[in-house]
Amino acid sequence: MKVHEYQAKEIFKKYGIPTPKEKMCRNIDEVVIAASKEIGIPCVIKAQVMVGGRGKAGGIKVAKNEKEVKDYAEKILGMEIKGIPVKKVLVSEAISIVSEAYLGIINDRTTKKTVMMACKEGGVEIEVIAKQKPEAIYKVYADPLVGFMPHKSREIGLFLYNEPKRAFECASITEKLYNLFIELDSSLAEINPLVVDKSGKLIALDAKINFDDNGLYRHPDIESMRDRESEDENELLAREQNLSYVKLSGNIGCVVNGAGLAMATMDLVKHFGGEPANFLDIGGSSSPGKVKNALEILLKDKNVKVIFFNIFGGITRCDDVANGILEAKKCLNIKQPIVARLTGTNEDKAMEILKEAGLIFTQTMDQGAKKAIELLN
Amino acid sequence: MSILINNNTRLLVQGITGRDGSFHTRQMLDYGTNVVAGVTPGKGGMEVEGVPVFNSLSEAVKKTEANTSVIFVPARFSSSAIYEAADAGIKLIVCISEGLPTIELVKITAYLKNKDCRLVGPNSPGLVSAGESKVGILPGHIFKKGKVGVISRSGTLTYEIVDHITRVGLGQSTCIGIGGDPIIGTKFIDCLELFADDKDTEAVVLVGEIGGRDEQDTAEYVKKYFKKPVFGFIVGKTAPPEKRMGHAGAVISGTSGTAAEKIKVFKECGIKVGDTPAEVAQLVKEML
Numbered sequence: 001m002k003v004h005e006y007q008a009k010e011i012f013k014k015y016g017i018p019t020p021k022e023k024m025c026r027n028i029d030e031v032v033i034a035a036s037k038e039i040g041i042p043c044v045i046k047a048q049v050m051v052g053g054r055g056k057a058g059g060i061k062v063a064k065n066e067k068e069v070k071d072y073a074e075k076i077l078g079m080e081i082k083g084i085p086v087k088k089v090l091v092s093e094a095i096s097i098v099s100e101a102y103l104g105i106i107n108d109r110t111t112k113k114t115v116m117m118a119c120k121e122g123g124v125e126i127e128v129i130a131k132q133k134p135e136a137i138y139k140v141y142a143d144p145l146v147g148f149m150p151h152k153s154r155e156i157g158l159f160l161y162n163e164p165k166r167a168f169e170c171a172s173i174t175e176k177l178y179n180l181f182i183e184l185d186s187s188l189a190e191i192n193p194l195v196v197d198k199s200g201k202l203i204a205l206d207a208k209i210n211f212d213d214n215g216l217y218r219h220p221d222i223e224s225m226r227d228r229e230s231e232d233e234n235e236l237l238a239r240e241q242n243l244s245y246v247k248l249s250g251n252i253g254c255v256v257n258g259a260g261l262a263m264a265t266m267d268l269v270k271h272f273g274g275e276p277a278n279f280l281d282i283g284g285s286s287s288p289g290k291v292k293n294a295l296e297i298l299l300k301d302k303n304v305k306v307i308f309f310n311i312f313g314g315i316t317r318c319d320d321v322a323n324g325i326l327e328a329k330k331c332l333n334i335k336q337p338i339v340a341r342l343t344g345t346n347e348d349k350a351m352e353i354l355k356e357a358g359l360i361f362t363q364t365m366d367q368g369a370k371k372a373i374e375l376l377n
Numbered sequence: 378m379s380i381l382i383n384n385n386t387r388l389l390v391q392g393i394t395g396r397d398g399s400f401h402t403r404q405m406l407d408y409g410t411n412v413v414a415g416v417t418p419g420k421g422g423m424e425v426e427g428v429p430v431f432n433s434l435s436e437a438v439k440k441t442e443a444n445t446s447v448i449f450v451p452a453r454f455s456s457s458a459i460y461e462a463a464d465a466g467i468k469l470i471v472c473i474s475e476g477l478p479t480i481e482l483v484k485i486t487a488y489l490k491n492k493d494c495r496l497v498g499p500n501s502p503g504l505v506s507a508g509e510s511k512v513g514i515l516p517g518h519i520f521k522k523g524k525v526g527v528i529s530r531s532g533t534l535t536y537e538i539v540d541h542i543t544r545v546g547l548g549q550s551t552c553i554g555i556g557g558d559p560i561i562g563t564k565f566i567d568c569l570e571l572f573a574d575d576k577d578t579e580a581v582v583l584v585g586e587i588g589g590r591d592e593q594d595t596a597e598y599v600k601k602y603f604k605k606p607v608f609g610f611i612v613g614k615t616a617p618p619e620k621r622m623g624h625a626g627a628v629i630s631g632t633s634g635t636a637a638e639k640i641k642v643f644k645e646c647g648i649k650v651g652d653t654p655a656e657v658a659q660l661v662k663e664m665l
Contacts, residue, residue: 107479109559109589109626112486127631144487185478214625215478217453244623248615259557259623260531260586263612264654267636270615271652279616281623284514284532312533312540314502314516315397344516344536365537366655 001211004048006090007225008207011184015176017191018203021093024048031073032066034091041065045072048088049081050230052125057081062094087229095203100193101160102126103174105181114142114181116174118156122193148178160194169202170194184222185215234297241293243282250275252372253304253336255294257282257316265310268365274373277304284315291324296332307336308372310365313344322350326357337375341368378577379506379551380526380568381469381497382445386510389414389434389443389467391458392450393425397473401449401514402426408511413441434465445469447503447512452476455499459485463494470562471512472498479625482560489562496562500624502532502554513554515539523548525661526572528565529584530557530624534612534654538584541658547665550578557624559588565595569603580606580661583648585639587613588627592639596646606664609643609650610657611636 003011006024013019023034035043047059054060059081063069079086100122108115118138119129129136138159142148153174157167173194181189188210195205216223228236238245244259248266252274256262259281266276278301282294298304311321321342328334338359342350351361360375362368388405392398393415403426406412412428414437421432431437434446446462448455448470455474462470477499489496497504503513508522514532519540525547529535535554542549553568555561565583572578581603585592592611599607614636616622618629629635643650649664651657 107483107560109591110594112483112560114480114483125631127633144483182480185480187479212479212625213621214452214476215480218478244621246617246620246622248617256533258531258533259627260529260534260584260612261537263586263616263622263627264534264537266615267612268653276615279620279622312536314533314536315400315514316533343540344519364655366653 001213001216001222001226002050003209003211003225004050004088004227005046005207006048006088008209009204011180011209012204012207015180017173017176018201019207020095020203020205023091024088025091026088028070028073028077031089031091032070035063035069036066039091039093041069042094043069044092044094045069045076046090046092047076047079047081047086048090049084049086051082051084054081059086084230095195095205096198098196098198100195102192103156103177103194104188104190104192105177106188111141113144114148116140116142116148116152116156116178118160120160122195126190126192142178148175150175153178166196166200166202173202173204184219185212186210187212234300238297241290243280243290243294243297245297246279247301248276248278249303250277251303251305251376253277253298253301253307254310255280255282255291255298255307256310257284257286257312261310261312265308265365265369268369269308269372272369272373274369274376277301286316286320286324288320288324288327291321292328292331295325295328295334299332299334305336306372306375307338308368309338309340309342310368311342311344313342313347317346318342318344318350319346319353322353325359326353329357339368339372339375341365378575379509380571380575380578381551381553382504382506382510382512384509386445386512387411387413387441387443388512389416389437389441389446390428391416391434391446391448391462393417393428393430394420394423395449398449399425402428404517405511408517410510410512414443434461434467438465438467443467445512446471448472448474450474456481456485459496460488463489463492468494470494470496471501471503472496473501473503473513475500477558479558479560482558486560486562497553498556498561500558501556502535504551504553505549506551507549515552515554519543520552521548524550524577524579524665526550526575526578526581527552527584528568528581529554530586530626531584531612535584537654538582538610538657541654542582542661545658545662547658547662550575557626559626564591566598569595569598572605573603578605580608580665582608582610582657582661585609585611586624586627587616587622587629587636588634590634593642596642596648599648600646607648608657608660609648610654611639611643611650
């Protein structure tokens with residue numbers, strides 16, 4: 001799960017990581033009041049959308065007077081960045097920047113350890129640096145059982161800053177970043193850039209925190225930060241029903257059990273010249289009701305012209321899936337043809353249940369994908 | 378021959394009294410697995426499918442000499458189930474549960490490093506040594522004893538591939554679902570090291586997916602050290618970036634961890650890649 005910059009900064013504040021004076025606003029009036037009464041002018045107006053490249057898209061502007069505050073607020077609150085409409089902005093104190101650095105933390109899949117990453121170049125996407133000059137990224141690993149020891153935080157500070165006072169200030173920020181990462185089941189926590197201002201103080205100018213979906217059950221306060229408006233409605237609905245759905249741009253709707261097989265099904269449709277409309281995993285022990293819910297979500301996508309069921313029964317019983325299809329046919333007005341490949345546990349029962357349902361059956365997933373594509377024409 | 382599990386496997390089921398635990402205990406017994414014990418704290422003294430249930434792992438291990446465990450408890454109790462099994466002297470822990478927070482795996486894998494104990498999973502369908510033993514939820518009927526080793530990050534997709542391998546007239550030595558999470562106990566390379574010494578495994582199929590760089594590292598390993606023929610299949614070619622495709626580990630971050638990148642490295646390292654599951658089985662057949 002991702003949160004907005006302003007939400008990440010609230011968490012930073014709780015942990016004592018210094019941030020600029022800021023206020024989140026939802027309309028132009030709020031921006032004008034915040035800028036003139038609380039933050040001060042000049043100020044920075046920053047679009048709150050959960051995608052990178054806000055600056056390049058014109059979503060971050062420095063307003064030098066009241067007219068500019070109003071103009072930029074109007075412009076940014078009306079714009080779309082990578083297709084996402086901007087509904088909130090952050091009005092932030094203008095900081096005169098002396099230097100910029102990067103500080104970030106993740107769980108590294110390869111070493112199976114938590115790793116703190118520091119780079120003397122801030123404000124640039126870390127992935128770009130990782131590709132172009134990986135040697136510029138300094139990595140310090142936490143001990144999984146002891147934690148991030150104080151001398152490691154100092155090591156980070158001394159790598160980024162020559163002056164001891166600043167280095168130790170940075171060490172303190174590093175320690176806090178580690179603590180919030182671990183305590184909140186974060187999957188990425190990033191300060192980019194970490195700046196030194198004119199007075200020599202360190203400030204987290206931007207903030208990014210992603211959370212491990214698997215850890216959310218123990219952090220209801222984080223779950224409540226979820227911005228439902230910025231997520232796809234059907235993906236949210238699917239998650240609430242324990243289904244895993246991702247919308248794509250094609251027209252062949254896929255219903256599959258298991259994430260790997262679901263990806264393989266999408267790839268196969270594409271391989272034979274079609275375009276998958278979605279990723280949809282109905283999970284392991286699927287009940288008829290779950291299948292019906294899945295079809296309901298799938299059919300909200302008006303691009304879907306054919307439905308392709310690909311079920312490899314193990315724990316999933318094919319007769320459960322068949323009953324779900326029957327139930328869905330009764331309740332939902334399904335006009336699209338359904339191609340079904342149901343194999344494994346209780347496949348014979350499934351065939352019996354569906355023999356008069358008007359489905360097109362295939363033996364293999366290759367045949368199923370080809371048939372679905374054929375039906376488009 | 379086979380790897381990790383065989384006729385000497387003495388299996389203990391953690392969470393045996395639950396819905397999934399009891400159902401799959403029956404399935405595993407039917408396959409011929411030697412299920413010697415079950416554990417559910419508070420339910421000691423019961424029997425499930427004729428298998429005695431104990432209150433603790435240490436008691437169960439002492440009384441039954443179980444050497445392998447399979448975990449069916451809910452994700453939030455799975456970490457402690459793994460620690461308990463490791464402390465009781467279990468040598469192989471197979472965690473079926475899905476949904477463990479990643480940071481738990483950072484700690485667990487570090488803890489297990491100092492023990493003579495291997496973890497498979499979490500979020501794994503388990504493993505099968507064809508004709509000998511089945512630990513987990515894979516459907517037993519698709520396997521046939523043979524010479525192909527299979528290692529996969531997925532569940533049902535593994536069944537699809539195994540089924541094709543069986544249908545072209547080949548069979549499997551051991552098939553391992555290593556799990557779909559970002560951090561897992563046993564990786565592709567760990568399995569390959571075991572397959573290298575297994576006389577009955579003549580070829581290995583790797584089933585990978587988007588996210589991370591495990592497949593890339595594995596390909597480099599195959600090129601340098603692994604002498605048997607290796608085949609590959611990677612899914613997620615059509616997956617959009619930054620979206621989790623079901624498995625917690627199946628996410629393309631930025632431009633890294635794509636299927637295209639993995640397929641390219643596989644091919645560069647001499648791994649034959651099939652475009653479809655059917656094609657993978659065909660490629661293996663042509664070689665053997």
